Amino acid sequence: MQISVVSFDGDMTLWNFLKVMRHSLKHTLTALQRQVPIPRALELTVDEMIAIRNQFAEEVKGKIWNLEKIRQGAFERTLEHVGHPDKDLAAHLNAIYLKHRFEDIELYPDVIPTFDVLAPHFKLGLLSNGNTYPERCGLEDRFAFVIFSQNVQVEKPDPRIFEITAQQAGCELAQLLHVGDSLENDVAGAQNVGAKAVWLNRDGVPNNTKTQPDYEVASLTEIPAILGLER
Numbered sequence: 001m002q003i004s005v006v007s008f009d010g011d012m013t014l015w016n017f018l019k020v021m022r023h024s025l026k027h028t029l030t031a032l033q034r035q036v037p038i039p040r041a042l043e044l045t046v047d048e049m050i051a052i053r054n055q056f057a058e059e060v061k062g063k064i065w066n067l068e069k070i071r072q073g074a075f076e077r078t079l080e081h082v083g084h085p086d087k088d089l090a091a092h093l094n095a096i097y098l099k100h101r102f103e104d105i106e107l108y109p110d111v112i113p114t115f116d117v118l119a120p121h122f123k124l125g126l127l128s129n130g131n132t133y134p135e136r137c138g139l140e141d142r143f144a145f146v147i148f149s150q151n152v153q154v155e156k157p158d159p160r161i162f163e164i165t166a167q168q169a170g171c172e173l174a175q176l177l178h179v180g181d182s183l184e185n186d187v188a189g190a191q192n193v194g195a196k197a198v199w200l201n202r203d204g205v206p207n208n209t210k211t212q213p214d215y216e217v218a219s220l221t222e223i224p225a226i227l228g229l230e231r
């Protein structure tokens with residue numbers, strides 16, 4: 001069956017989430033240290049903040065889906081960790097974090113040129129376990145469908161989120177090509193339901209898994225050729 005729909009992962013596929021996350025945490029840490037200049041806060045690092053957030057997210061997995069609420073809970077945890085529990089300050093820090101996290105995000109340079117080539121021929125969509133909204137990074141009106149795990153309460157690689165994707169796209173799973181940087185969430189997830197998958201391997205890392213992507217690319221600009229379009 002011919003591909004008619006291309007779904008894209010978001011974080012690390014269309015934008016560098018890790019970079020904007022660390023950058024936003026650095027701003028938040030500076031604000032925290034200005035408000036709470038005690039030794040334990042002054043010693044706090046961005047890496048510790050990331051570890052606290054991941055630990056908290058693991059604890060509330062399946063209970064809290066909204067990623068902004070999880071982030072706020074993580075800041076409450078962080079303040080407890082430095083010996084200064086303060087829910088109001090956590091809310092203030094969360095606002096600072098989210099402002100940078102949403103306003104300072106940048107697309108990879110291959111996104112728009114690739115979308116321009118694909119858009120006349122394929123239905124394009126976003127399928128993300130994250131919370132970067134297309135309108136925050138210049139992708140408003142670019143997607144025929146947008147699916148966030150925090151809204152449908154099931155996340156990649158669960159087969160159900162790919163079934164929801166095909167449903168919203170109005171295609172069969174065999175007509176769907178999913179593109180993403182995660183071999184587990186994106187590639188294996190899509191292949192498990194009979195969709196095709198492109199592994200975006202921007203840094204040329206070795207594949208040490210049993211998952212064999214249908215296609216592997218180093219840049220999104222290689223995708224039109226996969227789909228039979230000239231560049």
Ligand SMILES: [Mg+2]
Pocket residue numbers: 009010011012013180181182
């Ligand atoms: Mg990703």
